[in-house]
Amino acid sequence: MTAELVFVGHIKTAYLTTAQCPGQARPENGTSRIVVDDEYASALDDLNVGDHIQVLYWFDQADRSVLKTVPKWSENNKERGVFSTRSPARPNPIALSTVEIFSIDENVMTVTAMDCIDGTPLLDIKPYINQLKR
Amino acid sequence: MTAELVFVGHIKTAYLTTAQCPGQARPENGTSRIVVDDEYASALDDLNVGDHIQVLYWFDQADRSVLKTVPKWSENNKERGVFSTRSPARPNPIALSTVEIFSIDENVMTVTAMDCIDGTPLLDIKPYINQLKR
Numbered sequence: 538m539t540a541e542l543v544f545v546g547h548i549k550t551a552y553l554t555t556a557q558c559p560g561q562a563r564p565e566n567g568t569s570r571i572v573v574d575d576e577y578a579s580a581l582d583d584l585n586v587g588d589h590i591q592v593l594y595w596f597d598q599a600d601r602s603v604l605k606t607v608p609k610w611s612e613n614n615k616e617r618g619v620f621s622t623r624s625p626a627r628p629n630p631i632a633l634s635t636v637e638i639f640s641i642d643e644n645v646m647t648v649t650a651m652d653c654i655d656g657t658p659l660l661d662i663k664p665y666i667n668q669l670k671r
Numbered sequence: 672m673t674a675e676l677v678f679v680g681h682i683k684t685a686y687l688t689t690a691q692c693p694g695q696a697r698p699e700n701g702t703s704r705i706v707v708d709d710e711y712a713s714a715l716d717d718l719n720v721g722d723h724i725q726v727l728y729w730f731d732q733a734d735r736s737v738l739k740t741v742p743k744w745s746e747n748n749k750e751r752g753v754f755s756t757r758s759p760a761r762p763n764p765i766a767l768s769t770v771e772i773f774s775i776d777e778n779v780m781t782v783t784a785m786d787c788i789d790g791t792p793l794l795d796i797k798p799y800i801n802q803l804k805r
Binding site for chain 1: 675717722729753762798
């Protein structure tokens with residue numbers, strides 16, 4: 538069974554190829570921008586500078602047939618099940634980063650530098666909650 | 672633009688209607704089970720009991736046309752942009768919970784009780800990393 542995703546915007550980064558992308562979103566890499574399409578912009582209301590958000594986006598160049606992979610950080614080159622890695626290659630290449638909002642200008646937010654190529658499709662934004670400490 | 676998701680399994684919970692579902696995954700509600708379809712089961716290799724994972728799943732009953740909503744926890748009944756809430760209603764109703772693995776039996780994992788109805792489609796599993804403390 539399947540379902541259809543709609544792209545609600547895109548992510549602007551300094552990376553033009555997947556080889557240039559860092560392994561994770563990292564503050565030391567500067568900033569990225571999240572651009573929400575005009576028709577979805579009102580869904581951003583009530584987000585604020587300083588908030589931490591979980592951003593879901595779509596690794597559209599990923600190989601979706603991969604179930605075993607050697608992660609970038611592997612020290613023994615051993616294959617692992619993709620659900621035990623955060624590799625882009627997986628049946629549903631939904632990417633997930635937790636980032637901080639540095640500025641908001643209408644439908645564009647500046648956030649912690651992300652790990653994807655420029656133009657990567659945006660799927661969703663959620664306010665971050667710590668689900669491990671309650 | 673759009674992309675197609677494939678369902679890779681489902682989530683077994685005690686909840687038969689969305690009205691019965693709690694607002695978030697919570698340890699005090701017991702456990703749920705994640706069932707991965709046989710064809711994707713090898714992607715689970717290298718996950719272990721005690722690991723924390725981020726589970727992505729699909730709120731297939733959600734209203735995808737909603738951009739403003741009053742969250743369950745609202746005290747003033749004020750509408751908010753859906754990207755500032757974790758409400759199921761949103762353009763791409765991808766649900767996200769961080770849970771602990773309590774047991775693994777081939778393609779079935781017992782985890783922290785989740786917040787969705789029985790049979791909810793599974794999209795992805797990733798190992799949890801704390802992206803706010805590096």
